[in-house]
Amino acid sequence: MKSRKPFNTIRNKLMLLLLAATILPIATSMIISYNATTGSITEEAIAKNNRLLSLGKTNIMNYMSNINQKSLAVYNSMNVPRSLYYILERSLEDEVFPNDLTDVINNRNLLKDHLYSIYQSVSEFNKVRLYVVKQNATYLLWNDDIKVGENDKDTLAATVKKASIEPTHQSHNYGLNIKFGDVNDEMVFTLHRPIFRAPSEELLAELSIDVRLTVLEDLNRQLYDGGKEDFYIVDANGQIVLASNKEEIGSKIDQTWMNGIYSSSEDSGHFDWAEQSFEGMIFYDRIKTPYMDWYLVKQTPYSHLYSAADRVARINIWVGAAFLAIVVIATLFISFTFTKPLLRLIGYVNKIETGNLNVSIDIQSNDEIGLLARRFRSMMQTINNLILTEYRLEIANKTNQLKALQAQVNPHFLYNALQSIGTVSLQHGDHKAYGLITSLGKMMRYHMNTMDSVVELNRELEYAQAYLDLQKQRFDTALGIRLQIDDQTRRILVPKMILQPLLENFFKHGFAGADSPSELTIASSLSDDGRLLTIRVQDNGIGISDERLAELRYGLDKPPPHGVVNSQTQSPLPSSSSASVAVSSQEAGGIGLQNVLSRLRLHFHPSAAIELEQVRPHGFSVTIHIPLGEGE
Structure with missing residues (x-):
């Protein structure tokens, strides 16, 4: 007797069935739950970040609009004597630069008052610089101190033709060889505004306002999770105005994903990004005004985006493992309980296989296995009674097969016999009989070919002709x-x-x-x-x-x-x-x-x-x- 393969036993099959019936639903539920959760989180994250960036965009535009309005104060009271524009338009400054720089400026206090008024209008203003083109002189105000110096000859070429924002940089003295008292240089961005003689395009001066990053940082701090997400404000030239990592502020961004934002036809949107340095979603929004072109960019890694889904997945795994342990224990108990009488029944069958048909099968349970044992005992009694009858039936069957073989007639023998008869008819000159026998032989050959279910129409016509020949002779x-x-x-x-x-x-x-x-x-x-x-x-x-x-x-x-x-x-x-x-x-x-x-x-x-x-x-x-x- 061949030994049973371990995996073919009912016990193992029952265990596999119960395990599959538990693992598959739990695993399927976990996968569906995880996919549904990640999908929901993704949709929610997209909507949330679009709202945040839109809010940040609105706050920055309002803040920058306020700074821009302060710079336009130069044009206030244009025709009023002693106004800043009045002084610049009429060249009332009589500043000269002797070698010892000791002369006094007649209008310096008045000019200082105007610059100080602009400086005090926004608490984040760091320095205010006024460059006067005609005198090639720069007035630089910091705190309550104003310094005056002569610019290089190339300064005029460096002036701007329209209002613009210079990206974040280290605060400096605009090339003046001067020194303030206790100067604490810091990172600032600068609004440059040219001042023209209205209504011509003659450049009178250039006003530059250095702005600290404090308010800009406060406005955008709520737009990202510090330490988990990265945030950038980048201008159209790739200069970083503000970043969650302060070490990157003022540098040029070196990220390939930024090219995708620049090339996009949409001012706002999002896309997935996967490379060695970052895998996640990138959200962006554009701030475009006549004097600035900034991009708000937020990077959200998948690990942070799907952290809630991962927590749910881990909980499901622990729950599934607990249920799996319970199922394994229950499966072992059920399999041993239900298969023990089956193993006893197999032992009885092994004895019967040796030829002992009178084995006493002693299984008295009332379940299906007990019923099977009782039916098996009845079956063995019936087998004992039918063995002799089976032998007799087999002998009778062999006899019937022999008689059936003896009764068979080979159709090829009939066809060959017709050919022989036709030959004899032809030898005796009976061409009509030969033709009829030939037609009958064609019909028999056509019938005998049982391999073809479809034939050429020409063969079907030949058979029809043979059939018609016989019918003509018949009638x-x-x-x-x-x-x-x-x-x-x-x-x-x-x-x-x-x-x-x-x-x-x-x-x-x-x-x-x-x-x-x-x-x-x-x-x-x-x-x-x-x-x-x-x-x-x-x-x-x-x-x-x-x-x-x-x-x-x-x-x-x-x-x-x-x-x-x-x-x-x-x-x-x-x-x-x-x-x-x-x-x-x-x-x-x-x-x-x-x-x-x-x-x-x-x-x-x-x-x-x-x-x-x-x-x-x-x-x-x-x-x-x-x-x-x-x-x-």
């Missing part, structure tokens, strides 16, 4: 045969034995008798596009009534009888005793029109059809339409 009458065969159709494959039922029914139901001349026409044609084969069998027999014609047409429209699908099977079919070419009778066991139609539709296409028509003044016609190129 001893003049029978006119007209073949109107298109040569293009001879090589086309058609189901075997589709013409013989039609011809047989002519002699059976439409033949008028030996005293009346008969004519039978077999025609075939191919449509112009080569996709439809038409075969027509027409006679001049006794015809058919209109009522019977309607019945036949109705029968062809109905589904075929059960089992009428094989060209080699002769199944009972409805009768058409009054038609010249109709369905064979059930008693005759022939293959009728409905069988032919069923085989055509099986081999070719459901659109195959058979058309029945009366021939006037008398006769009947059957036309077969076979679509080509659509079936096997």
Whole structure:
């Protein structure tokens, strides 16, 4: 006896089934829950970050608009004497720069008052610088101290033509060789505003305001999670105005993902990014005004974005592990409890296998296994009683098989015998008998070939000709045969034995008798596009009534009888005793029109059809339409 494979035991199968029934639902639930959670978190994160960046954009625009308005204070009270614009327009400064720089500026206090007013208007202003083009002089205000110096000759070329924001940089003295008291240089961004003589474009001066980053940092601190997300404000040239990592402020951003933001046709949006340095989602929004072009960019790593989903997944894993442990314990208990009596029953079977059919099977449980043991005892008693009977039946079966072999006749022997008879007839000059035997031999050979279910139309025509030759001899009458065969159709494959039922029914139901001349026409044609084969069998027999014609047409429209699908099977079919070419009778066991139609539709296409028509003044016609190129 072969040993049982460990994994084929009921115990192992039961354990695997219970484990699969537990693990698969839990794992599927975890996967679905995780995907649903991450999807929901992603959608929520996109909406949330779009709102945050939009809010940050609004706050920054309001703040920068306020700074811009303060810089426009130069144009206030343009025609009022002692205003800043009035002083610049009329060149009231008489500042000169002697070698010892000791002369006093007549309007310095007034100029200082104007610059100090701008300086005090916003607490984050670090320095205010006024460059006067005509005198090539720079006035620099820091805290309460104002310094004056002469600029280099190239300073005029460096002035701006319109208001603009210089990205964050280290605070400096604009090239002046001067020194304030206790200067604490810090990172600032600068608003540069040219001052023109209205309404011309003559440049009078340039006002520069250094702004500390404190308010800008406060406005954007709520837009990201410090230490988990990165935040940038970057200008159109890639200079970092503000960053969550302060060491990057003032430098040029060196990130390939920034090119995607610059090339985007949208001013705001988001996209996924995955590379060695960062994997997550990037959100951005653009601030574009006449004097600034900034981008607010926020990087959210997947690890932070999906942290809540990961926590849920870990909880699910621990819950699943706990349930799995319970299932394993329960499975072991159930498998051992249920399989123990089965193992005992297997032991009894092993004894029976040795030939001891009188083993006492002692399993008294009331469950299915106990019922199986009782039925097994009953079965063994029945087997003991049937063994002798089985031997006798086997001997009788062998005897019947021998008799069946003795009763078989080889059809090839009959065909060869016909050939021998035909040869003898030819030797004695009986050419008519030889021809009939040859026709019969062709029919037998055609019938004997059971391998082909479809044949060329030419072979079907040859069989029909042999059949007609025998029928002409049988009825001893003049029978006119007209073949109107298109040569293009001879090589086309058609189901075997589709013409013989039609011809047989002519002699059976439409033949008028030996005293009346008969004519039978077999025609075939191919449509112009080569996709439809038409075969027509027409006679001049006794015809058919209109009522019977309607019945036949109705029968062809109905589904075929059960089992009428094989060209080699002769199944009972409805009768058409009054038609010249109709369905064979059930008693005759022939293959009728409905069988032919069923085989055509099986081999070719459901659109195959058979058309029945009366021939006037008398006769009947059957036309077969076979679509080509659509079936096997």
